[in-house]
Amino acid sequence: MIENAPTLTIDNASGGAAQTVVASGIWQVHALAQCGAIKKISAMLKSLDNTPGIEWDLTSIMSIDHIGAQMFWNAWGKKRPAALKLAPRQEALFARLESANELKLPRSRRSHLTWVMVLGFSILSFIEHVHGFVRLIGQVVQDIWRFIRHPMTGPWREVSANIFHSGFQALGITALVGFLIGVVLSYLSAQQLRMFGGDMYIVNILGMSVIRELGPLLAAILVAGRSGSSITAQLGVMRVTEELDAMLVMGISHGYRLIMPKVIALAISMPLLVVWTDAMALLGGMASAMVELNLSPRYFIQKLPDAVPLVNYTIGLLKGATFGVLIALVSCHFGLRIKPNTESLGRGTTTSVVTAITVVILADAVYAIIFSGVGF
Known part of the structure; x- marks a missing residue:
């Protein structure tokens, strides 16, 4: 005891x-x-x-x-x-x-109009995002016009830095993914073409699919996940640390020093990344065709210009520039809307990447409709 x-x-x-x-x-x-x-x-x-x-x-x-x-x-x-x-x-x-009274949770009152309210709030939120996005586009257009009128005072260093981060540093991942996609597409196509004796048409399938669709789309999705999230996180951290407010106090425009350089950089980098991704995907498809169908690289390179008209290459470059501008605008839009707390930072970055990829796919569908009779 x-x-x-x-x-x-x-x-x-x-x-x-x-x-x-x-x-x-x-x-x-x-x-x-x-x-x-x-x-x-x-x-x-x-x-x-x-x-x-x-x-x-x-x-x-x-x-x-x-x-x-x-x-x-x-x-x-x-x-x-x-x-x-x-x-x-x-x-x-x-x-x-x-x-210390016992905690009493409020009784949930389910209403038949709940789904109507949720739908209404979703529509209002969508309209608010569209309004903010249109205002952002107008601001970027004004900043670009100011940049054209006074190029000597423009943010050249910011543009150069964003080209390096968004373009040059993305060469590795785009080359790897492009090469592997080319290998997979060539391998699967070769199996089907061998059944019908159409081995020579592997160049047509690879050329059209990669140069016109897969190359720009793959590069855009990779850039949206890599550089788009980085842009949103950068602006979000500046919001959390009150750097954006400090810039306004010093009279520095967010659009001219932060948003416009990113838009210009991705508009320049994306077409170059599309060319790089196309080349890597075609190299992967050529290597796979050489193994599966015994097609020599020389035959592949000779047939490629005839199989793919030059206008498809132009469409791919135009897609790349458009996708780059859309990714930069969407990323900056969600980055500027982040609230000064860490939870909003993570949620905003995720929403930015998902929205950027969705917008890229929608833009690709619009291009497919507009140029449906061109390049064949």
Whole structure:
């Protein structure tokens, strides 16, 4: 038996129905946890739950903490019993337990118009984004016109830095993905063409699919995931660290120094990345065709200009420039809308990448409709 162990004693001195429960010892967590005292006391308190007219005397307790007080409070049904004796130092502890009301969650009221409200808020949010995006386009157009009128004071360093980060540093990943896509497309096409004896048409399939569609689309998706997220995160961090506010205080325009250089850089970098991705994809397809169909690289290179008219190459470059501008605008739009907290930064970056890829695919579909009869 440990010294000053928590104990409960039932005193029935009068012999009647009224009983007095006397608590003594140390009712703190370290004492309750020793020798299994907490289990015995909990069982004893539970047996006293439904006993009528019981009196409680806690004045003999040497010290008590929140754990010990909570055991009594639970045994009393979370309300103070009618007959209770407490020491003055215990009053504050049980007063806090008494004032801590049980948390009541608001009852959810489901309405038949809930889906209408959700749809309405979604439409309003979409209109707000479209309005902000159109304003951003107008601001960029004004900044570009200012840049053309005063080229000597333009942000040349920012444009050069963004071309390096968005274009040059993306050469590795675009080359790898383009080469592998070319290998896969050539391998699958060769298996089907061999069945019909159309081995020579592998050049037509690879040339048209890569130069006209896959090359620009692959480069745009990779740039949207890599550079688009970087642009949004950069502007978001500047919002969190209040650098954007500091620029406004110093009279520096966000659009002229931050947004316009990124738009110009991606408009220049994306067509070059499209050319690079096309070349890598065609090299991968040529290597796969050489292995699967025994087509020499010389035959592949000679047949490529005849299989793919030059206008398809022009369409691919035009797609690249358009995709670059759209990625930069979408990334900057969501970057400027980030609130000064870390949760908004992560959510805004994710939304920016998803929206940029979706906009790129929609733009590619528009190009497919407009130039449906060109280049065949």
